[in-house]
Amino acid sequence: MSTERIQTLSSTTIRELPARFVRLPHEQPANSKAMDGVTVPVISLAGPRSGVVDQIRRACSEWGFFLATDHGIPGSLIERLKEVGIEFFKLPQAEKEKLANDHLAGDLEGYGTKMTKNHEEKVEWIDYYFHLMSPASKVRHEKWPHHPPSYRKVTEEYNREMLRMTEELLRMLSEGLGLEKGAMRKCLGGDDIELEMKINFYPPCPQPELALGVEPHTDMSALTILVPNDVPGLQVWKDGNWVAVHYDIPHALFVHVGDQIEVLSNGKYKGVLHRSLVNREKTRMSWAVFIAPQHEATIGPIPELIDDQNPPKYTARTFAEFRYRKFNKLPLN
Numbered sequence: 001m002s003t004e005r006i007q008t009l010s011s012t013t014i015r016e017l018p019a020r021f022v023r024l025p026h027e028q029p030a031n032s033k034a035m036d037g038v039t040v041p042v043i044s045l046a047g048p049r050s051g052v053v054d055q056i057r058r059a060c061s062e063w064g065f066f067l068a069t070d071h072g073i074p075g076s077l078i079e080r081l082k083e084v085g086i087e088f089f090k091l092p093q094a095e096k097e098k099l100a101n102d103h104l105a106g107d108l109e110g111y112g113t114k115m116t117k118n119h120e121e122k123v124e125w126i127d128y129y130f131h132l133m134s135p136a137s138k139v140r141h142e143k144w145p146h147h148p149p150s151y152r153k154v155t156e157e158y159n160r161e162m163l164r165m166t167e168e169l170l171r172m173l174s175e176g177l178g179l180e181k182g183a184m185r186k187c188l189g190g191d192d193i194e195l196e197m198k199i200n201f202y203p204p205c206p207q208p209e210l211a212l213g214v215e216p217h218t219d220m221s222a223l224t225i226l227v228p229n230d231v232p233g234l235q236v237w238k239d240g241n242w243v244a245v246h247y248d249i250p251h252a253l254f255v256h257v258g259d260q261i262e263v264l265s266n267g268k269y270k271g272v273l274h275r276s277l278v279n280r281e282k283t284r285m286s287w288a289v290f291i292a293p294q295h296e297a298t299i300g301p302i303p304e305l306i307d308d309q310n311p312p313k314y315t316a317r318t319f320a321e322f323r324y325r326k327f328n329k330l331p332l333n
């Protein structure tokens, strides 16, 4: 059976949102508005090192999220990354389906739409493209978009920048906790760290006030680095409220702390709860790079952070087991 795509549904002129997309009242954006007057932390990576480490430590402890500027990734590369992703989604449906993933077999690489309903029987208003970018030994280029032809070159270039950012951010996160610079990177598998690209595609939605693009979640990754198109919609949870991320800084990187850094840091850094909204007229897109441990790496609180006053708050497990438990909604502690 073929998968129903949200893009296809969006292009038929439905005026009413099908029931499976209508969130429960308390979750609907109209009933859970973002707080006015609060903005997420913005950190220039070009400042003096000790100041940057300190700002990152504070942002990741208090928010689990920040916008990074002056990161050294050329704006033109970010623009090219977006162009090649947009080109793929513009292809005729039949062309996109040639790269459909085999989610029933558990293979998420390729073009996809999440079909499983949550426990309230709801689904999200989103299609996506997902593939591994690193390490090179695990990359299956046949699973990447074949069109446009420049997709591979541009994405490989972006991957190199993401590897550099990963190293830099993990170094500063380690230093922020008084650890040796390479501590976190080593725990995550060193050169075997995985980088995954997920292009999120949220077509226009007839009743955006009732739906969600992605429901509230924390990322399973260690870190997620995301760049959006110009249609706002990402919100992060802070002290009991949703805060809308502002989109007025060109080429800022949206850095999320994921579950694995929360565990490694024994809760000093927080995995950020976030969700995304959709738009009535415009297509939202975002390019999320998930930075994840090697599947066999065991992730638990770093021993140097544990003492009598700071007992371990998390159970050490392989990343493979963590994923299995989270996907299947089994207890994590």
Ligand SMILES: O=C(O)CCC(=O)C(=O)O
Residues within 6 Å of the ligand: 198, 200, 214, 219, 226, 228, 233, 234, 274, 275, 276, 285, 286, 288
């Ligand atoms: O599109 C966004 O802004 C957020 C997407 C997201 O949270 C995810 O892909 O995990």
Ligand SMILES: [Fe+2]
Residues within 6 Å of the ligand: 217, 218, 219, 274
């Ligand atoms: Fe996410």
